[in-house]
Amino acid sequence: MRLYLHIVMTGSGQMMDQGRSGADLRMFFRHLYEEHYKALCWYAVRYTRDMPAAEDIVHEVFVAFWEKRSTIDREGAVKAYLYRSVANRSLNWLRDRKQTINPEFAELASGVTEDDFYTDQAELEARVHEAIAKLPPRCGEVFRLSRFEDLKYREIAERLNISVRTVEVQMSKALQILREELKEWLVLFLILLRIW
Amino acid sequence: MTGSNTYKDIHERLVRYLAGEDSAEERSETERLIRTHETVRGYFEDIRRIWHSAAIAGRHPQPDMEAAWRKFEKATASGMISIPLWSRMWVRVAAVMLILIMSAAGVWYFRSVQHREVIVSTAPEERQTVSMPDGSLVTLNGRTTLNYPKRFTREVRHVQLEGEGFFEVTADEERPFIINAGDLKITVLGTRLNVKAYSAEKETEVTVASGRVSVTAGQKEVILNADEKAVFDRTLGSLTSTVNRDANYLAWKTRKLVFRDTSLGEIVTQLNRIYPGQEVMISDSVARCRMTATFDDLPLEQIIEVIRMTFDLEVTREADRITITGKGC
Numbered sequence: 001m002r003l004y005l006h007i008v009m010t011g012s013g014q015m016m017d018q019g020r021s022g023a024d025l026r027m028f029f030r031h032l033y034e035e036h037y038k039a040l041c042w043y044a045v046r047y048t049r050d051m052p053a054a055e056d057i058v059h060e061v062f063v064a065f066w067e068k069r070s071t072i073d074r075e076g077a078v079k080a081y082l083y084r085s086v087a088n089r090s091l092n093w094l095r096d097r098k099q100t101i102n103p104e105f106a107e108l109a110s111g112v113t114e115d116d117f118y119t120d121q122a123e124l125e126a127r128v129h130e131a132i133a134k135l136p137p138r139c140g141e142v143f144r145l146s147r148f149e150d151l152k153y154r155e156i157a158e159r160l161n162i163s164v165r166t167v168e169v170q171m172s173k174a175l176q177i178l179r180e181e182l183k184e185w186l187v188l189f190l191i192l193l194r195i196w
Numbered sequence: 197m198t199g200s201n202t203y204k205d206i207h208e209r210l211v212r213y214l215a216g217e218d219s220a221e222e223r224s225e226t227e228r229l230i231r232t233h234e235t236v237r238g239y240f241e242d243i244r245r246i247w248h249s250a251a252i253a254g255r256h257p258q259p260d261m262e263a264a265w266r267k268f269e270k271a272t273a274s275g276m277i278s279i280p281l282w283s284r285m286w287v288r289v290a291a292v293m294l295i296l297i298m299s300a301a302g303v304w305y306f307r308s309v310q311h312r313e314v315i316v317s318t319a320p321e322e323r324q325t326v327s328m329p330d331g332s333l334v335t336l337n338g339r340t341t342l343n344y345p346k347r348f349t350r351e352v353r354h355v356q357l358e359g360e361g362f363f364e365v366t367a368d369e370e371r372p373f374i375i376n377a378g379d380l381k382i383t384v385l386g387t388r389l390n391v392k393a394y395s396a397e398k399e400t401e402v403t404v405a406s407g408r409v410s411v412t413a414g415q416k417e418v419i420l421n422a423d424e425k426a427v428f429d430r431t432l433g434s435l436t437s438t439v440n441r442d443a444n445y446l447a448w449k450t451r452k453l454v455f456r457d458t459s460l461g462e463i464v465t466q467l468n469r470i471y472p473g474q475e476v477m478i479s480d481s482v483a484r485c486r487m488t489a490t491f492d493d494l495p496l497e498q499i500i501e502v503i504r505m506t507f508d509l510e511v512t513r514e515a516d517r518i519t520i521t522g523k524g525c
Contacts, residue, residue, distance in 0.1 A: 033265050038261055045256050051256040
């Protein structure tokens with residue numbers, strides 16, 4: 001009889017003794033969900049262009065990981081494994097439906113490597129969504145009309161019956177708040193920029 | 197770019213640039229700013245990235261993590277998924293059950309050992325001393341059976357006797373020592389006593405050497421002190437206590453016989469009791485002779501020789517029979 005023992009590298013870099021009991025394992029998976037679920041979906045949706053399908057793929061990846069969880073030991077490795085699995089399953093999903101990848105993300109067709117730009121981007125997208133939801137109501141409304149519906153300032157002003165100047169101020173404010181909110185996610189991006 | 201107004205102006209200019217809401221002139225001026233100022237460039241990259249991410253984010257709804265988690269829990273809770281053996285609840289339950297069953301079996305075994313009886317039986321001519329688990333000693337006369345548990349319980353020391361035995365009971369006020377002998381129940385705390393309870397004999401006797409003993413037969417009870425004896429008559433159902441006048445009640449054990457002005461007939465009866473190997477016969481005329489003597493653990497032959505010389509008698513020996521004859525007294 002093999003006793004399940006799981007060593008996990010947590011975000012803070014601490015070694016965390018996981019496993020042994022089913023409750024601990026649940027907590028570990030709960031932690032993975034909170035940390036990576038949304039980003040993984042945003043990652044998968046690049047392939048599927050459909051969020052429900054993306055969510056299904058991520059669900060399958062997690063269930064498969066639950067079944068063979070004992071083979072992966074560090075959280076860093078877990079994250080890479082999850083993204084790789086999502087990419088593979090997404091490609092299979094496309095192949096099964098005889099669809100091709102969105103040319104916008106053509107590079108993803110070959111699968112991904114760890115620390116891929118797109119994994120960071122997917123995380124940012126998940127955070128941006130959350131951050132936008134937290135904007136002050138009017139500010140958020142203006143920002144969504146601009147970014148989600150791609151309206152010009154004038155169109156937004158007309159839609160909301162406000163001045164173009166107000167739209168501009170709200171847009172400016174929105175980006176200021178979002179940048180403040182997403183600072184830690186943007187730092188990494190800057191480092192990558194320098195490398196390029 | 198030093199004052200907050202300037203900073204705010206640049207921020208608004210960059211946002212206008214991203215939104216494509218600026219004039220061609222402003223646009224090229226902004227591009228120049230981005231190119232030449234590293235700080236501006238860094239800031240611009242930040243908001244540009246947010247700008248594009250927001251556009252992508254706007255294409256799809258945010259996934260519902262909580263709903264997904266519930267779905268995951270449901271999927272992984274089913275037995276369809278292979279979980280390492282020890283993580284399965286039934287394995288743990290089974291293990292716990294197994295431990296409980298083993299413990300129960302262990303306790304049961306221990307208790308059965310505790311209650312397991314020891315039976316000691318003696319042959320007609322045999323004497324045997326048995327040491328009890330509490331340190332008490334029991335010397336068994338011939339044709340006697342003693343039952344006692346391998347371990348006494350915490351409350352009582354219970355033994356059963358059929359035949360004759362001399363008990364030297366270790367004192368333990370917390371645990372009375374109870375002897376069941378025929379119809380008698382003898383309760384002692386710590387004492388020395390002789391119990392004679394042959395089922396073939398009609399009387400059962402309890403004689404106390406030292407200490408204090410309670411003897412009950414049904415509803416009847418007598419309390420005995422040292423040198424007292426109780427006699428239970430099985431046919432009459434009577435239980436009486438008297439002072440013990442039989443100095444030789446323990447002779448079967450000690451082989452010490454004390455006779456004071458005793459008839460030879462009585463002496464021969466005692467000898468036959470104490471030395472069961474051979475039968476001593478005596479003629480009626482000689483049986484009336486009386487003598488005073490103490491025989492301390494002597495062989496039967498020597499005792500017979502002393503009697504013969506004292507009264508000038510004839511002794512004939514056959515296989516396992518000694519006959520004493522003579523003139524008589």
